[in-house]
Amino acid sequence: MNKNEILKEVQSYIRKTFLEEGTGHDYFHIERVVTNAKKIVEKESADSFLVELAAWVHDIGDYKLHGGVDKSEELIKSFLESINLDEEIISKVNEIVSQVSFSKGNKPTTIEAEIVQDADRLDAIGAVGIARCFAYGGSTGNILFNPEDNSKNASSIQHFYDKLFKLKDLMNTTTAKEIAEERHAYMKSFVQQFYNEVNFK
Numbered sequence: 001m002n003k004n005e006i007l008k009e010v011q012s013y014i015r016k017t018f019l020e021e022g023t024g025h026d027y028f029h030i031e032r033v034v035t036n037a038k039k040i041v042e043k044e045s046a047d048s049f050l051v052e053l054a055a056w057v058h059d060i061g062d063y064k065l066h067g068g069v070d071k072s073e074e075l076i077k078s079f080l081e082s083i084n085l086d087e088e089i090i091s092k093v094n095e096i097v098s099q100v101s102f103s104k105g106n107k108p109t110t111i112e113a114e115i116v117q118d119a120d121r122l123d124a125i126g127a128v129g130i131a132r133c134f135a136y137g138g139s140t141g142n143i144l145f146n147p148e149d150n151s152k153n154a155s156s157i158q159h160f161y162d163k164l165f166k167l168k169d170l171m172n173t174t175t176a177k178e179i180a181e182e183r184h185a186y187m188k189s190f191v192q193q194f195y196n197e198v199n200f201k
Contacts, residue, residue: 001083001084003049004152005017006053007049007052009083010056010057011056013079015027017060018024020032022135022139023134023135023136023139024131024132024133024136024139029059029123029132030055030058032123032128033055033058033119033120033123034052034055034056034119036118036119036120036122036123036179037052037055037056037115037118037119038052038102039175040101040118040119040175040176041115043173043174043175044115044175045111046112046115047112047175050096050112050165051096051112051115051116053089054093054096054097054112054113054116055116055119057093057097058097058100058116058120060072060075061074063075072094072097073097073098074097076097077090078095079105079186080093092112095109095110095113096110096113097116098117099117100113100116100117100120102121102124102153102163102170104193108172110197114173115172115173115176117172118171118172118173118175118176119176121167121170121171121176121180122171122176122180122183124163124164124167125180125183125184125187126182126183126186126187127183127186129164129183130186130190133156133159133160133164134156136156137156137159142155142156143155143156144156144157145157145158145194146158147198157194160191161188164187165184165187165188167180168180168181168182168183168184180181
């Protein structure tokens with residue numbers, strides 16, 4: 001298979017596997033991350049094939065989808081071997097994916113990892129990020145808002161402070177930083193409007 005055929009094969013597998021996923025990590029989230037990554041890579045000197053491939057598979061083994069256990073490396077390796085990719089590419093993709101997660105706190109060591117990390121984080125903020133925040137909170141049984149508790153993971157609103165409001169300043173590339181500004185401002189206005197409606201100061 002050539003590179004385009006490989007990417008189409010991967011996309012088909014991801015669509016089949018993630019289409020009905022209900023925590024905000026569904027196929028269309030992954031597709032948006034790929035779109036974000038392709039937009040960023042247009043302005044960066046990077047391996048576009050590696051970027052797109054890693055973006056497609058970045059959630060295959062995510063701990064949130066596997067009972068708190070990260071299975072990324074083994075599941076990505078198994079899948080990419082099944083479509084006959086060589087070990088060098090698989091190793092590079094796993095390295096990129098290992099540096100994407102917010103919770104792991106890893107700093108990207110390549111421009112490809114920076115781009116995929118940015119692409120994933122962009123989909124966690126703005127209007128889509130708000131929707132995904134509440135989708136994930138609902139899927140895990142988290143409450144909407146508790147004005148008496150601002151501890152970590154106390155509510156979906158608390159997640160804005162735990163993670164989402166931090167992402168703008170953690171973007172790596174100029175393109176992502178520019179996109180993040182508007183999305184961050186939208187989230188801030190949403191949370192303020194939420195507080196206005198629930199009479200919370």
